Amino acid sequence: MDALACLMTRRTATRIVEPGPTTEQLAVLLSAATTAPDHKMLRPWRFVVVRGDARATLAGAIAAAAQAVGTLPEPVVRKAAGKATRSPALIAVVAARVESKVSRAEQDASAAAAAQNICLAAHALGLASAWKSVPLPDSAQVRAAFGLADGEELVGWVELGTQDQAAPLPPRPAVPLD
Numbered sequence: 001m002d003a004l005a006c007l008m009t010r011r012t013a014t015r016i017v018e019p020g021p022t023t024e025q026l027a028v029l030l031s032a033a034t035t036a037p038d039h040k041m042l043r044p045w046r047f048v049v050v051r052g053d054a055r056a057t058l059a060g061a062i063a064a065a066a067q068a069v070g071t072l073p074e075p076v077v078r079k080a081a082g083k084a085t086r087s088p089a090l091i092a093v094v095a096a097r098v099e100s101k102v103s104r105a106e107q108d109a110s111a112a113a114a115a116q117n118i119c120l121a122a123h124a125l126g127l128a129s130a131w132k133s134v135p136l137p138d139s140a141q142v143r144a145a146f147g148l149a150d151g152e153e154l155v156g157w158v159e160l161g162t163q164d165q166a167a168p169l170p171p172r173p174a175v176p177l178d
Contacts, residue, residue: 001123001124006120006123006124007120009123010119010120010123010129011123011169011172012119012129012130012131012169013128013129013130013159013161013163013164013169014130014163014164014167014168014169014170015163015164015166015167016086016087016088016128016129016130016159016160016161016162016163016164017087017088017161017162017163017164018088018161018162019088019161019162020051020087020088020089020160020161020162021088021089021122021125021127021160021161025125025127026049026089026091028121028125029091029118029121029122029125029160030047030049030091030118032117032118032120032121033045033047033091033093033114033115033117033118033121034114035117036110036111036113036114036116036117037109037110037113038110039102039106039110040100040101040102042098042100042102042107042110043096043098044095044096044097044098044102044107044108044110044111045093045094045095045096045110045111045114045155046094046096046152047091047092047093047094047114048091048092048094048146048147049089049090049091050084050089050090050091050092050157051088051089051090055084055085055089055090056084056085057145058084058145059081059082059083059084059085060081061141061142061144061145062080062081062083062084062135062136062141062142062145063077063078063080063081064141065080065135065136065139065140065141065142066080066081066135066136068139068140068141069136080135080136081135083132083135086159087130087159087160087161088160088161088162089159089160089161090157090158090159090160091118091157091158091160092134092146092154092156092157093111093112093114093115093118093154093155093156093157093158094111094146094148094152094153094154094155095107095108095111095152095153095154095155096111096149096151096152097151097152108155111155112155115131115155115156115158116131118158119131119158122158122160127160127161127162128160128161128162128163129158129159129160130158130159131156131157131158132156132157132158132159133156134154134156134157137153137154142154
């Protein structure tokens with residue numbers, strides 16, 4: 001698949017199922033992430049791969065964070081926790097900003113570009129992906145689950161696996177040219 005075809009045909013998967021990415025595919029995805037635009041080559045991001053039993057551990061941390069809020073109904077707690085296990089694997093993108101003349105916004109944009117590269121590389125490898133926000137990202141439980149240091153922030157995560165054929169992708173709207 002050439003680069004333009006990859007860009008034009010990549011879609012956010014609506015429901016992701018097994019099989020998930022192999023270890024070799026994950027290595028390619030992470031390598032692709034590091035080719036994101038990065039002013040002064042600061043590498044202001046890091047990645048956390050979550051798959052297998054680690055998904056249930058993450059779900060437990062999210063559930064604990066949701067329960068700690070104290071006002072969330074049980075169905076909301078279950079739904080938030082379930083986000084960690086709805087795909088075979090995920091790669092969390094962490095903004096790990098570096099002290100520099102390069103602004104925080106530009107470093108965060110680099111982290112977001114790294115996430116986009118993960119999605120594009122997944123598509124090129126025949127994998128489905130979906131960029132998602134992380135439930136309760138600032139909670140102590142979720143921060144601990146991802147090993148976040150002071151100053152680090154979860155940008156989001158990319159769910160990875162195979163697009164469920166029973167959940168077709170919606171059509172992409174046309175972009176008007178003015």
